[in-house]
Amino acid sequence: MKNLPVFLLLAMLASGARVSGQAPPASTTLVVRGTIDKYEASTRTLSLATSSGTVQLPLASTTRISQGGHRVDALELQKRAGDHATVRYTESGGNKVVESVHVFGK
Numbered sequence: 001m002k003n004l005p006v007f008l009l010l011a012m013l014a015s016g017a018r019v020s021g022q023a024p025p026a027s028t029t030l031v032v033r034g035t036i037d038k039y040e041a042s043t044r045t046l047s048l049a050t051s052s053g054t055v056q057l058p059l060a061s062t063t064r065i066s067q068g069g070h071r072v073d074a075l076e077l078q079k080r081a082g083d084h085a086t087v088r089y090t091e092s093g094g095n096k097v098v099e100s101v102h103v104f105g106k
Contacts, residue, residue: 027092029099032057036085036103039077046077046101048087057087059098067103082106 034050044059059065065072067080084104090097 027090029090031086031088033086036080036083038081041075048085057096057098063098064100
């Protein structure tokens with residue numbers, strides 16, 4: 001019985017090592033296509049109208065935005081309401097991170 005506390009401590013450490021050694025849940029890359037409804041510059045949120053409803057997508061400062069093969073500033077999205085767009089983003093734990101926005105004509 002003298003070794004019981006040592007055994008319990010080792011058991012806790014072993015189980016903790018397995019839990020902390022687990023990889024975080026993988027993020028999933030998704031693509032959504034639709035029509036630009038609006039862009040809120042103050043919150044950096046793009047509203048994209050899709051066949052299943054409007055999707056709110058937060059743009060990061062690193063989000064790549066392009067049209068016709070050229071980079072476009074995020075503020076340009078305010079003028080692009082009605083244009084078609086394809087958005088690539090990752091989602092992990094319910095958080096969306098927009099990687100890129102490609103804008104097409106109307």
